Amino acid sequence: MASTGLVKLNGASSQWLGQQSFNSHVGSSTLFTTRRVSMPIRATSSSYTDELVKTAKIIASPGRGILAIDESNATCGKRLASIGLDNTEENRQIYRQLLLTTPGLGEYISGAIMFEETLYQSTTDGKKFVDCLRDENIVPGIKVDKGLSPLPGSYNESWCQGLDGLASRSAEYYKQGARFAKWRTVVSIPCGPSALAVKEAAWGLARYAAISQDSGLVPIVEPEILLDGDHPIERTLDVAERVWSEVFYYLAQNNVMFEGILLKPSMVTPGAEYKEKASPETIAKFTLQMLRRRVPPAVAGIMFLSGGQSEVEATLNLNAMNQSPNPWHVSFSYARALQNSVLKTWKGRPWNVEAAQKALLARAKANSLAQLGRYSDEGESDEAQTGMFVKGYTY
Ligand code: 13P
Secondary structure (H helix, E strand, O other), rough: EEEEEEEOOOOOOEEOOOOOEEEEEEEOOOOEEEEEEOOOEEEEOOOOHHHHHHHHHHHHHOEEEEEEEEOOHHHHHHHOOOOOOOHHHHHHHHHHHHHOOOOOOOOEEEEEEOOOOHHOOOOOOOOEEEEEHHHOOEEEEEEEEOEEEEOOOOOOOOEEEOOHHHHHHHHHHHHHHEEEEEEEEEEOOOOOOHHHHHHHHHHHHHHHHHHHHOOOOOOEEEEEEEOOOOOOHHHHHHHHHHHHHHHHHHHHHHOOOOHHOEEEEOOOOOOOEEEEEEEEHHHHHHHHHHHHHHHHOOOOOOEEOOOOOOHHHHHHHHHOOOOOOOEEEEEEOOHHHHHHHHHHHHHOHHHHHHHHHHHHHHHHHHHHHHHHOOOOOOOOOOHHOOOOOOOOOOO
16 A cells, blocks of 8 residues: 655646655565655646646637647748748748738637747847737747657657757746647658657657646647558558557656647548548548547647648548547647648738738638538639648658
């Protein structure tokens, strides 16, 4: 029998404190001795607990989802190159300004994930981006991982870097106004996935989630299962179940509070090169089956990534998942499926900014309706039906 005594030393952070006393049974007699053994037990409450739950609930509010604009400078450069712009800090700022100052965005968008550069940037008129977001009731978020690197000993797979110094970086991000974080790691089906790669992905996500919660940031847990491959949907389901069971195992081991996290899964689809496409109804059926089997209802929200699907596909699939009530808020955290039309409308021309902001608002509204299960693709443009899939996509 064990009894636990917790002492709260400092309200601002969870600390390793407390003792457990054990009755040890000696031999076969009924002799019991009480030994006091010092055990490190993590305090379950920190001063951030209530705030984390509140932040997660705001982000997971009905009819709203996340705008992901946290592309690394290299990936943002590819977006800009697609419309003939150079990858300069100024161009990145102007593009992000267009997105983050869209009037009325907060009706459909509850959170925006930024790259570190953007979190500290302001508009060309000197208003901090975090203040632009707050004025629209949008929660500022920050990508905290440091990208992917080859994983030695695996089948040519990768792991995600960024745990070193994460606690101090997160504290700074909180001071700057961020209230949630994102860590994206990937799992590749054609490359295996190996047990090593899955374990590494799950462990890294769990360590990051614990550190984020300690710093007052709601962690988005994102093990992206890449669309690459020619496998059927059943194979994706199998891998997704493996990955999420391991992720939740390590989240629990790291004492992560489930009410204060958000998930960013890939939808369960066939591989991008599989011979047949699946319908939104099939994707919804497989994806929800996987989530119901693996995700506790305590989790506040499931915010899907788009993964290279077209804007319309990503919205139709989300809509199909919201045709009946779910235990969690089921919504979006799209990058490509919210930015594609915007970029093509803007083309880097100042006189197109208003039209591009309208295009963003239209996509955000479509996904808001899909979150509520009320979207129809009637009248969608051909452009919005074009996918942005890239093999081995990095962020
Ligand atoms: P996509 O919606 O483009 O897949 O974005 C992935 C991502 O992780 C954004 O945060």
